[in-house]
Amino acid sequence: SRSINLAVIPGDGIGQEVVAEGLKVLSAVLPQDVKLETKDYDFGARRYHATGETLTDADLEQLKQHDAILLGAIGDPSVPSGVLERGFLLKLRFAFDHHVNLRPSKLLPGVATPLAGQPEIDFVVVREGTEGPYTGNGGTIRKGTEHEVATEVSVNTAYGVERVVRDAFARAQARPRKKLTLVHKNNVLAFAGHLWTNVFNKVAREFPEVTTDYIHVDAATIYLVTDPGRFDVIVTDNLFGDIITDLAAAVSGGIGVAASGNINPSREFPSMFEPVHGSAPDIAGQGKADPTATVLSVALLLRHLGHDAEADRIDAAVAADLTERAGKPARSTSEIGDALAVRVAG
Amino acid sequence: SRSINLAVIPGDGIGQEVVAEGLKVLSAVLPQDVKLETKDYDFGARRYHATGETLTDADLEQLKQHDAILLGAIGDPSVPSGVLERGFLLKLRFAFDHHVNLRPSKLLPGVATPLAGQPEIDFVVVREGTEGPYTGNGGTIRKGTEHEVATEVSVNTAYGVERVVRDAFARAQARPRKKLTLVHKNNVLAFAGHLWTNVFNKVAREFPEVTTDYIHVDAATIYLVTDPGRFDVIVTDNLFGDIITDLAAAVSGGIGVAASGNINPSREFPSMFEPVHGSAPDIAGQGKADPTATVLSVALLLRHLGHDAEADRIDAAVAADLTERAGKPARSTSEIGDALAVRVAG
Numbered sequence: 001s002r003s004i005n006l007a008v009i010p011g012d013g014i015g016q017e018v019v020a021e022g023l024k025v026l027s028a029v030l031p032q033d034v035k036l037e038t039k040d041y042d043f044g045a046r047r048y049h050a051t052g053e054t055l056t057d058a059d060l061e062q063l064k065q066h067d068a069i070l071l072g073a074i075g076d077p078s079v080p081s082g083v084l085e086r087g088f089l090l091k092l093r094f095a096f097d098h099h100v101n102l103r104p105s106k107l108l109p110g111v112a113t114p115l116a117g118q119p120e121i122d123f124v125v126v127r128e129g130t131e132g133p134y135t136g137n138g139g140t141i142r143k144g145t146e147h148e149v150a151t152e153v154s155v156n157t158a159y160g161v162e163r164v165v166r167d168a169f170a171r172a173q174a175r176p177r178k179k180l181t182l183v184h185k186n187n188v189l190a191f192a193g194h195l196w197t198n199v200f201n202k203v204a205r206e207f208p209e210v211t212t213d214y215i216h217v218d219a220a221t222i223y224l225v226t227d228p229g230r231f232d233v234i235v236t237d238n239l240f241g242d243i244i245t246d247l248a249a250a251v252s253g254g255i256g257v258a259a260s261g262n263i264n265p266s267r268e269f270p271s272m273f274e275p276v277h278g279s280a281p282d283i284a285g286q287g288k289a290d291p292t293a294t295v296l297s298v299a300l301l302l303r304h305l306g307h308d309a310e311a312d313r314i315d316a317a318v319a320a321d322l323t324e325r326a327g328k329p330a331r332s333t334s335e336i337g338d339a340l341a342v343r344v345a346g
Numbered sequence: 347s348r349s350i351n352l353a354v355i356p357g358d359g360i361g362q363e364v365v366a367e368g369l370k371v372l373s374a375v376l377p378q379d380v381k382l383e384t385k386d387y388d389f390g391a392r393r394y395h396a397t398g399e400t401l402t403d404a405d406l407e408q409l410k411q412h413d414a415i416l417l418g419a420i421g422d423p424s425v426p427s428g429v430l431e432r433g434f435l436l437k438l439r440f441a442f443d444h445h446v447n448l449r450p451s452k453l454l455p456g457v458a459t460p461l462a463g464q465p466e467i468d469f470v471v472v473r474e475g476t477e478g479p480y481t482g483n484g485g486t487i488r489k490g491t492e493h494e495v496a497t498e499v500s501v502n503t504a505y506g507v508e509r510v511v512r513d514a515f516a517r518a519q520a521r522p523r524k525k526l527t528l529v530h531k532n533n534v535l536a537f538a539g540h541l542w543t544n545v546f547n548k549v550a551r552e553f554p555e556v557t558t559d560y561i562h563v564d565a566a567t568i569y570l571v572t573d574p575g576r577f578d579v580i581v582t583d584n585l586f587g588d589i590i591t592d593l594a595a596a597v598s599g600g601i602g603v604a605a606s607g608n609i610n611p612s613r614e615f616p617s618m619f620e621p622v623h624g625s626a627p628d629i630a631g632q633g634k635a636d637p638t639a640t641v642l643s644v645a646l647l648l649r650h651l652g653h654d655a656e657a658d659r660i661d662a663a664v665a666a667d668l669t670e671r672a673g674k675p676a677r678s679t680s681e682i683g684d685a686l687a688v689r690v691a692g
């Protein structure tokens with residue numbers, strides 16, 4: 001479409017700084033005739049302290065009006081652990097049915113990795129976003145006593161698993177290597193594991209060109225450091241996806257460059273795009289944060305909205321910029337944003 | 347005590363080969379006056395195919411008579427995924443209340459790691475072994491239909507968490523750095539997370555010399571590849587422990603050298619010691635398997651039974667042997683076992 005009506009949630013800590021650069025690059029890359037409208041929302045620690053609210057029904061109604069959401073980061077040490085994560089981030093993912101949590105990992109030339117020998121890394125994790133152990137099901141009895149019992153229930157449905165598995169197969173089909181790996185722990189988590197494996201094998205029949213395999217989540221962490229090149233597309237559950245995408249980000253250039261999309265492919269609700277990193281309060285306000293992950297998240301956003309050429313321009317600009325960074329003194333948040341904006345406009 | 351009555355379970359694939367070397371080193375290290383008795387058990391794929399049994403009540407009665415158990419590896423592609431894992435390995439861990447699953451990670455000089463720059467790695471993971479998502483609680487409705495729902499219930503008790511947390515604090519207290527890190531996901535898994543965090547903080551008061559911190563499991567995987575030296579002792583739940591110990595093994599020399607103990611500290615039931623690796627059917631019977639992880643598991647076994655000097659001798663022999671291996675042609679399973687046996691006897 002020729003206009004983008006964007007909800008912007010800078011959030012806490014470095015969120016403010018990196019989102020400003022993301023928007024800078026977005027404005028620079030869009031052709032004249034695409035109208036960009038943005039509206040800022042003040043979710044996060046400040047709003048929570050002022051009102052006690054994290055994300056209300058009225059907020060959700062407003063957010064629904066937008067084509068997409070760009071999020072910086074949410075979280076602050078002044079708020080008890082979990083309050084904003086569950087009250088804002090997970091609430092939004094669930095409310096807008098963001099069942100495809102997309103996290104690409106690509107190690108670009110010249111980018112530092114903790115792995116020896118600069119291996120080739122270019123894969124995408126499709127993490128389920130609305131089920132599994134993230135549903136908040138479970139409970140506690142005899143809280144605080146020596147007889148306390150706390151349970152967490154991982155909920156997995158054929159409906160929920162099938163749609164994300166099908167999405168992952170389609171993404172694998174569209175890539176040159178056409179390979180999809182299911183990551184789970186089906187030898188131990190047999191109920192959920194059977195469902196995932198069964199659905200995976202069923203959907204595989206619709207994609208005869210896609211090569212498939214299965215790896216336990218523990219073994220997957222080994223491959224991610226010893227042979228990350230074996231992965232093309234990975235599909236996995238919400239919690240395993242959370243864990244392996246942090247590791248994937250670490251080995252492929254760090255969370256400074258790791259982008260993600262919380263996607264509702266049906267477009268019934270707006271999708272949300274965010275860097276994988278957190279609010280990093282220790283470096284907030286100092287112009288030290290790397291906005292690259294946010295800029296790459298903007299590329300995912302553009303691709304989701306059908307602006308593929310512009311998304312490609314951002315990816316290319318980031319690749320070129322990262323290659324040039326090696327060995328140079330660190331630049332500030334806005335210097336990196338400026339450089340990327342110049343590149344995508346050029 | 348001056349005798350060791352050991353149950354030996356070679357198991358499947360390379361299990362046979364590596365256990366033979368473990369026993370070779372064990373015999374060599376023990377002083378003349380310690381009587382070693384061993385009895386072999388044929389658990390694993392062969393027995394399962396022959397009888398349909400994995401581990402019966404009668405088996406458990408027999409195993410109970412021993413001071414400890416040495417396991418090679420269980421698992422074969424001819425057996426459906428999960429049957430032997432749940433029917434044998436997990437059944438044994440639960441039946442003998444192996445609540446301390448101990449997995450040390452130490453990168454020895456000269457040993458190859460996928461990480462750049464040969465970082466210092468020397469930590470121990472204390473993984474809970476009898477609770478969490480491993481209990482087999484949960485179920486399936488409408489199996490095989492498009493309306494299937496599968497659940498997995500993570501069960502966490504104050505009793506179960508406190509005993510393993512206390513064990514981990516004691517281990518941290520006994521190490522030079524005296525540092526203990528709790529790994530969980532308490533911002534999302536709030537019921538279990540609250541219990542773990544609360545118990546951890548409570549027990550911490552009994553160990554004022556131990557420095558503590560908390561890390562989410564996803565972030566822990568990042569630190570394991572970017573700053574593994576930050577860890578001294580880690581305590582975590584059954585599933586998180588499964589995942590991070592495979593990664594820990596990978597970064598600290600590979601699963602060829604990763605040992606583990608499934609420990610019942612009360613000694614009510616025999617503890618079981620096993621390499622972290624699996625049965626590796628692809629290289630079974632070829633004399634290619636590295637028995638080092640099994641030999642190091644024998645050291646954990648000796649330490650558990652109070653033979654600390656002998657355990658130290660094995661650790662030293664392995665360290666010396668690993669340092670010498672670098673750059674040399676690969677030796678066979680029995681050549682490595684022979685070399686270690688000579689060293690510990692010398």
Ligand SMILES: CC(C)[C@H](C(=O)O)[C@@H](O)C(=O)O
Binds near residue numbers: 085086534
């Ligand atoms: C902040 C937290 C709730 C979140 C998650 O666990 O999904 C984060 O780790 C992520 O990966 O986006």
Ligand SMILES: CC(C)[C@H](C(=O)O)[C@@H](O)C(=O)O
Binds near residue numbers: 187188435588622
């Ligand atoms: C084989 C499997 C059941 C087991 C586990 O998940 O505990 C293994 O991965 C391990 O870590 O010992």
